[in-house]
Amino acid sequence: MNETCYIDGFGPLPIVKPDGVASLGDLIRQAAARAAALYPVGGQTSISIGAPPSKAGQIVDLRALAKVIDFPARDMTVTVEAGITMKHLSNLLARENLRLPIDVPHADCATLGGILAANVSGPRRLGYGTLRDYVIGISALNDEGNEFKAGGRVVKNVAGYDLCKLLVGSFGTLGIITQATLKLRPLPELQTVLVLMGEPGQLEAILTSLHVSRTRPVCVELLNQAAARTVFAEAKLAVPDTSWVLLVGYEGNADAVAWQVQQLVKEVGKQRRIDGRIDFTAKPLCEAVVELAALPMIETTFKASILPSATAAFCQQVDREPQRPLVRAHAASGIVYGHWPSGLTLAQAASMLTTWRDLAVQGQGSVIVPRCPSAWKTTLSVWGQPRPDAWLMREVKAKFDPKGIFNPGRFVDGI
Amino acid sequence: MTTATATPLAERMRGIVGAGNVLSSASDLVVYECDGFTIEKNKPDVVVFPSSTEQIVAIVKACVELGVPFVPRGAGTSLAGGCLPVGGGVMIGLAKMKRILEVNYRDRYAVIEPGVVNLWLTNHLKPQGYHFAPDPSSQGACTIGGNVATNSGGPHTLKYGVTVNHVLGVELVLPDGRVVHTGGPVEDAPGYDLTGVIVGSEGTFGVAAKAWVRITRNPEAYRTLLGVFETVDDATNTISDIIGAGIIPGAREMLDSLILQAVEAAFRFGFPLDAGAVLIMEVDGLDAGLDQDAERIIEIAKKNNAREVRKANTDAERLLLWKSRKQAFGAVGRLAPSYCTQDGVVPRTKLPLILRFIQEMGAKYDLRIANVFHAGDGNIHPIILFDERDADQVKRVLNASHAILDECIRLGGSVTGEHGIGVEKIDFMPKLFTPDDLAMMVRLRTAFNPDNRCSPHKMLPTAGACIEQSKAGRRAAL
Numbered sequence: 001m002n003e004t005c006y007i008d009g010f011g012p013l014p015i016v017k018p019d020g021v022a023s024l025g026d027l028i029r030q031a032a033a034r035a036a037a038l039y040p041v042g043g044q045t046s047i048s049i050g051a052p053p054s055k056a057g058q059i060v061d062l063r064a065l066a067k068v069i070d071f072p073a074r075d076m077t078v079t080v081e082a083g084i085t086m087k088h089l090s091n092l093l094a095r096e097n098l099r100l101p102i103d104v105p106h107a108d109c110a111t112l113g114g115i116l117a118a119n120v121s122g123p124r125r126l127g128y129g130t131l132r133d134y135v136i137g138i139s140a141l142n143d144e145g146n147e148f149k150a151g152g153r154v155v156k157n158v159a160g161y162d163l164c165k166l167l168v169g170s171f172g173t174l175g176i177i178t179q180a181t182l183k184l185r186p187l188p189e190l191q192t193v194l195v196l197m198g199e200p201g202q203l204e205a206i207l208t209s210l211h212v213s214r215t216r217p218v219c220v221e222l223l224n225q226a227a228a229r230t231v232f233a234e235a236k237l238a239v240p241d242t243s244w245v246l247l248v249g250y251e252g253n254a255d256a257v258a259w260q261v262q263q264l265v266k267e268v269g270k271q272r273r274i275d276g277r278i279d280f281t282a283k284p285l286c287e288a289v290v291e292l293a294a295l296p297m298i299e300t301t302f303k304a305s306i307l308p309s310a311t312a313a314f315c316q317q318v319d320r321e322p323q324r325p326l327v328r329a330h331a332a333s334g335i336v337y338g339h340w341p342s343g344l345t346l347a348q349a350a351s352m353l354t355t356w357r358d359l360a361v362q363g364q365g366s367v368i369v370p371r372c373p374s375a376w377k378t379t380l381s382v383w384g385q386p387r388p389d390a391w392l393m394r395e396v397k398a399k400f401d402p403k404g405i406f407n408p409g410r411f412v413d414g415i
Numbered sequence: 416m417t418t419a420t421a422t423p424l425a426e427r428m429r430g431i432v433g434a435g436n437v438l439s440s441a442s443d444l445v446v447y448e449c450d451g452f453t454i455e456k457n458k459p460d461v462v463v464f465p466s467s468t469e470q471i472v473a474i475v476k477a478c479v480e481l482g483v484p485f486v487p488r489g490a491g492t493s494l495a496g497g498c499l500p501v502g503g504g505v506m507i508g509l510a511k512m513k514r515i516l517e518v519n520y521r522d523r524y525a526v527i528e529p530g531v532v533n534l535w536l537t538n539h540l541k542p543q544g545y546h547f548a549p550d551p552s553s554q555g556a557c558t559i560g561g562n563v564a565t566n567s568g569g570p571h572t573l574k575y576g577v578t579v580n581h582v583l584g585v586e587l588v589l590p591d592g593r594v595v596h597t598g599g600p601v602e603d604a605p606g607y608d609l610t611g612v613i614v615g616s617e618g619t620f621g622v623a624a625k626a627w628v629r630i631t632r633n634p635e636a637y638r639t640l641l642g643v644f645e646t647v648d649d650a651t652n653t654i655s656d657i658i659g660a661g662i663i664p665g666a667r668e669m670l671d672s673l674i675l676q677a678v679e680a681a682f683r684f685g686f687p688l689d690a691g692a693v694l695i696m697e698v699d700g701l702d703a704g705l706d707q708d709a710e711r712i713i714e715i716a717k718k719n720n721a722r723e724v725r726k727a728n729t730d731a732e733r734l735l736l737w738k739s740r741k742q743a744f745g746a747v748g749r750l751a752p753s754y755c756t757q758d759g760v761v762p763r764t765k766l767p768l769i770l771r772f773i774q775e776m777g778a779k780y781d782l783r784i785a786n787v788f789h790a791g792d793g794n795i796h797p798i799i800l801f802d803e804r805d806a807d808q809v810k811r812v813l814n815a816s817h818a819i820l821d822e823c824i825r826l827g828g829s830v831t832g833e834h835g836i837g838v839e840k841i842d843f844m845p846k847l848f849t850p851d852d853l854a855m856m857v858r859l860r861t862a863f864n865p866d867n868r869c870s871p872h873k874m875l876p877t878a879g880a881c882i883e884q885s886k887a888g889r890r891a892a893l
Contacts, residue, residue, distance in 0.1 A: 074655050075762040075793075097661065119603075130602075132611055133580050148855040152847070154760045155573065156792040156832040158566050158615055159840070159847055160874070161856045162579065165611025174607075175855075186661030211521060214635065216701060253661075256704025305603040309521045333602055334522070365601040383605050389595045392862065393607045399858040412606045 005059050007039060007410075008052035009374040017061040021178055024060070025145035028176070028405065031057060032143060037408050040172040042083060042111025045294065046118035048371040050171060051382055054409025062113055065178060070153070073098060077136065077153055079181040082113025098184040101128035105294035113177045119169030122290050124249065126332045127218025128185065135164040137181030140174075143401050153181045166396070172407040173415050174400040188251035192261055193282040195275040196268065197242035200319075203312035206246060207331055209268050211308075215260040219249040220332040221289055222311070224319050227326035227339070230295070234288035240275070244315075246331070247289060249282075292328060293337060300340040300349055301371040302356050306363030308334040314359055321355060323348050334365065346376050353380055386413040424481060428463045428505065431473045436464040436511070447488070447506055452496040452839050459486070459506035466511050468586060468594060468624040475622065476592035478505050478868065485590075486870045487622040489529065489561030492553040494758070495837025497565060497617045501872040507622055509560050515539055518630070524583055524600040525630050529560025529623050533567075536628075545630045549578040551833065560623050566615030568833035570666045573791040574699075575631070577833070579614040586625035587613060590869035600627050612859065617835050618870040620863035634665065634699035638709040639727040641736045642694045642716040643687060647671055647786075650692040651766040653719040654790050657696070658763070660715060662708045664791065665699035668740045671770070673785040674798075677746035684739050690722065694790070695740050743787045751783065751800035757816050759823035760832040763793040772822045773797045780811040794832035795823075821846070836874045844876050 004012035018024040031038050037057030041047060065083040072078075073096035080089060086107040093099050103122020104110050110120070116138075121130045137151035140163075150163030167177055198206050203222070210220055223231060228245040232238065250260045265274055277285055293301065302325070306314055311331045318338055319327050325338035338356070340349075349372060356367045369382040390413040397415045409415075425439035438444060444458040460483070465471045478485045484504035491498055500506050512528035515536060519525070520543055527536060533554040537546040549562055550569035557567070562578045563585065569577075584598030598610035613620050644650040647669075654667055670678065670693045679686050686693060694716070698708045713724045727733035747754055761769045770786060773795070777784040783800040797819060801808045820830045820843060830836075830843040844853060856875055860867070867877075 072762060072764060074659055074764045076658060077762070097659075121603075125602075129576075129580065132608060133576060142851070142855060146851045148849070148851045150852065150856070152827075152829050154762055154793055154828045154832070156568060156577070156760055156794045157829040158568075158577075158833060158835050159829050159831050160836070160844065160852070161859050162566070162612055162615050163855065163859065165579065165608045165614075166859070168611075169608055186658075186663070189661065208521070214701075216632070253704045253707050255707045256701050259701065259703030303603075305601050307519075307522045307601055309519075335603060363601070364599070366605060368605050387604060387606055389597050389609060390606060392589075392595050392597075392609060395862040396607060396609070396859065399862045400855070 007047060007059070008050075008377055010053040013039065013057065013059045015059045015061055017064055019064050021065065021141065021147060024065070024176060024178065025141055025147070027058070027060060028141055028143065028145035031405050032145070032403055035403065036405075038176070038405055039407055040113070040117070040176045042114030043085065043106065043109030045106040045110040046114055046120065049118060050410035051414070052374065052377055052409065053407070054414070055404065060176065062176070063111060068092065069179065076184045077155065077181055078184060079137065079153060079179065080112060081179050082116070082177045083111050086110045086112060086115060093184060094187065097187050099187050100134060100182055101185050102131055102134070103290040105291050112180060116168050116177055116180060117170060117172045123219035123221045123247070123330055125330060126220060127216070127249070127251065132165055132168050134183050135168055135180055136183050138164045138167050138177060139179040140167055141176045141178060143175070143403060143405055147178065148175070151181065155183050171411045173397060173411045175406060189253045190251065190257040191282045191286065192250045192257050193277045193285050194248045194261065194264055195240060195277065196246040196248060197240050197273045198244040198246060200243055200316050202272070203244055203316060206268065206272070207312050210248065210332065213264060213267055215250065215263050217248045217332070218251050219247065219330070221247040222315060222329040222331040223247070224315065224327040226324065227292065227328045230326060231285070231288045231292055234291065235284040237285065247285065249286070289328070292326070293339070297341045298339045298371065299342040299373065300344055301369070302338040302353065302367055303370050304336040304356055304360045304365060304367045306334045306336065306360050306365035308332050310334065310363030310365075311336060314363055317359055318356060321352060323352060334363070346379060349376060350380060357384065383412040424483060424505070425461045427477050427481070428461055428474065431477065432463055432465055432470050436466070438462040447491070447500070447508070450491040450496060450498050451494040452499070452837060455496050455499055455838055457500055457503065459500035460503045462506045462508050464508045464511045468588065471507065471588045471622050471624050472592050472594060474505060474507055475588055475590065479591060484868050484871050487560070487564070487618045489558030489564070490532070490556045492557040493561060493565055493837065494834040495831070495839040497835050497837040497873060499838050501838065509558065512624070516625070519600070520545065520630070522600055523630050525628050527559055527626055527628060529558060529563070529626065531559050533557050533559055533562060540630055544633050546633055547628060548575045548581050548631045559626060559628065563614050563623050563626055564616065564618045565835045568794070570668065570789045572789070574663045574665050579611060581629045581631070582610060582614050582626055583629055584627035585610050585613050585623050587621040588624050589621045590864045590866065594624070598627065617837060617874050619860055619873050621869055636702035636705055637665070637697055637699045637733065638705045639695070639697045639733045639736050640709060640712055641725040642696065642721045643690045643723050644692045644694065644719070644721055646691040647770050648767045649719045649721070650694045651770070651790065653694060653716050653721065655764055656715045656719065657712055658791065660711055662698065662711060664696050664712075666695070666697045667789065667791040668695045669693070669786065669788060669790040670740065670743060671786040673783060674743050674747070674787045677750050677785070678739050678743055681746040681749060682739070682742060686739070687722070693739070695736055740787070747785060747798055747800070750785070751802065753803040754798050754800050755812060755816070756796045756798050757819055758831045758834040759795050759820050759828060761793045761795065761823050761826045761828035763791065765826045765828070766790065766793060766795070769795060769819075769822060769826060773819055776815045776818050780815045782808070782811055782815055784815070792832065793828065838873060841874070841876050844874070
């Protein structure tokens with residue numbers, strides 16, 4: 001194997017591409033014997049997340065494991081190998097009028113295994129939940145190179161421990177995910193996005209009125225001016241001239257969507273401007289919002305998880321900082337992202353991170369740094385202070401991967 | 416465990432929680448010898464009712480020191496022996512920890528103690544238009560701590576998910592007395608989703624002392640329909656077609672002909688006695704859009720040869736349609752002195768196959784088997800009617816039950832959709848999972864419960880375990 005690659009400046013690490021589960025098992029056994037590490041990757045769309053690797057080893061490219069194992073569309077489940085790209089998967093599902101309702105940027109590159117490991121989510125998590133709500137079965141290879149599974153292929157099943165939950169969001173540190181069975185949803189008849197314009201003093205009032213609205217939005221996305229400018233430009237739409245923009249999404253059957261659009265206009269339309277984008281005109285906007293996190297111009301990203309009720313104040317506060325980021329929030333879920341193009345210095349980033357973390361504590365939450373220049377990672381704590389249950393996480397890691405083969409050093413608390 | 420060692424144990428427990436919160440006399444303990452799975456019985460040496468996390472910690476530490484096992488218990492409504500005190504020891508009854516500690520509507524969560532009864536929380540939230548989504552049929556009695564342990568389901572799971580989809584965090588007293596707090600009201604806490612594996616661990620990871628749960632807005636409106644079908648196949652095909660059309664009904668309950676006859680004999684709803692199956696279908700959500708869904712459902716039912724489709728036009732009519740379903744169990748009592756049920760799951764499209772198989776097993780073992788279940792998720796609950804005084808019948812019931820569960824596995828399903836493995840189905844675990852699968856589950860348990868002191872001999876097969884499983888001892892419940 002000649003190809004090599006760096007992860008966060010650590011390397012060069014040779015890339016190996018197993019052609020199946022058997023050869024992946026061999027790789028794991030060899031790594032175990034040599035006390036080396038394996039860094040599993042798919043399309044590398046989430047590779048920037050995490051601390052630098054702590055041990056020499058190999059990168060394992062899983063994209064050759066991309067078979068569709070079983071797609072009983074009428075059961076609304078699908079079983080596929082982990083290396084399949086999300087684009088390929090969603091095209092397959094759409095042919096049967098189905099989907100996995102998870103927003104994934106770079107879907108043409110991102111693999112299912114990668115998004116499971118990184119627990120990728122987007123604006124529509126408000127309406128549909130996250131990956132943990134859709135994985136009903138999972139297979140992975142353990143530290144001995146043997147395949148293990150949990151769950152099954154039926155939507156309701158409580159036999160055995162739910163290792164699906166454990167592996168989703170484990171960043172490849174407990175085993176290498178090889179296959180998953182997903183619960184699916186029907187494609188909605190209609191999609192709509194309403195664009196609400198707001199000024200700083202009004203944000204909490206708008207979010208509260210959405211919270212008590214008779215309508216049931218699937219997303220409530222809050223963008224500051226810089227983020228809105230980028231999103232609307234990407235969608236080739238005129239940029240709203242206001243300091244904050246809210247994108248409120250509705251999906252479902254035509255009657256229900258039409259009623260909700262009218263209802264929201266009735267509820268909040270008197271006080272503020274609303275613009276509606278229905279069906280195909282909504283799509284470019286939805287796509288641009290999902291892709292925002294992955295735009296190549298973004299060099300540094302912070303992600304705060306806080307209480308939804310703290311979101312408006314948090315967003316306004318971080319928007320007042322001197323190095324103003326693109327601020328975007330899944331506002332009803334309490335997830336706030338700040339994106340900076342290049343030009344930020346390490347000192348500025350470090351000071352900003354302190355501000356974010358202080359503010360997040362007030363919202364009972366935390367801040368991670370999913371993306372920044374690799375060199376900064378020795379200074380910035382990308383995962384933040386370990387949570388009080390970190391010791392139990394280390395205990396789980398020690399049981400699953402006692403030799404430290406899988407993605408060592410990259411996850412929380414040095415896992 | 417002998418009485419001689421039990422007494423100092425009881426004294427120790429009285430020192431922690433006070434004499435009024437400890438049961439140790441044989442007559443008191445008999446109440447706690449089993450849950451809804453009644454065939455395996457074993458009395459704990461002592462039952463303790465703590466009222467705080469600190470007391471749970473003290474109890475657990477005392478158990479470690481004295482070398483006795485312990486098992487948490489909510490209301491004991493579980494159906495697979497999950498709170499059977501295998502090996503005796505201390506039963507930690509959580510019924511007195513029943514406070515709703517916080518409700519935050521703006522951030523859509525509640526913090527509750529484990530002994531809060533499922534329906535209390537929903538009733539508490541009702542004035543604000545919210546509810547706790549998991550609604551097992553025991554919801555008037557079962558505790559949320561028990562729901563967390565067993566990952567309870569209910570009739571609305573296909574649309575709204577099971578308990579794990581609504582639990583945000585847990586405060587857990589580990590089997591060595593340490594307290595760990597996983598997750599919480601804020602989403603996406605960095606690290607492993609420990610909450611996700613604690614839910615459904617059937618009490619084998621420790622004692623939940625507190626839980627953060629999601630609260631859900633109530634649907635604004637319902638449309639309830641009842642379809643009468645010639646055959647079970649037509650009814651199940653209707654469900655598949657409805658879901659295939661992109662409509663996910665909040666509830667879909669199926670009653671087969673044997674149940675119909677019993678219901679009709681008891682309550683005279685006017686069902687045709689020669690019908691093969693009745694399907695109750697309910698869509699819920701915003702009022703707008705529901706008529707569109709309901710019309711589509713009627714169309715699909717008719718295409719699948721529905722003899723008639725009744726639609727409830729008023730709340731009173733809706734309640735009447737549901738009455739036939741809710742009283743089905745009472746009606747079963749008229750058919751036989753005893754009955755037991757199973758909790759198999761198959762992929763939804765395999766429902767006609769498994770129902771035909773169940774019918775064949777009824778013929779083969781000369782048993783009457785009735786079916787009433789939440790049809791949309793493939794979770795079956797065949798009710799086998801028998802007379803427990805007849806040993807030969809009991810044996811045939813067992814054989815038929817095992818054959819049905821084996822067939823569920825063969826069709827790509829599972830042996831439990833919502834009741835759990837407990838002690839009852841341990842023998843099926845090696846049929847569902849490979850030794851490698853089970854070994855990883857043991858590794859996980861070891862991280863939480865290395866000495867297997869908490870709920871020993873549950874869920875995972877243990878070499879040398881001395882429990883005989885799978886007897887026809889469970890009362891039916893859905």
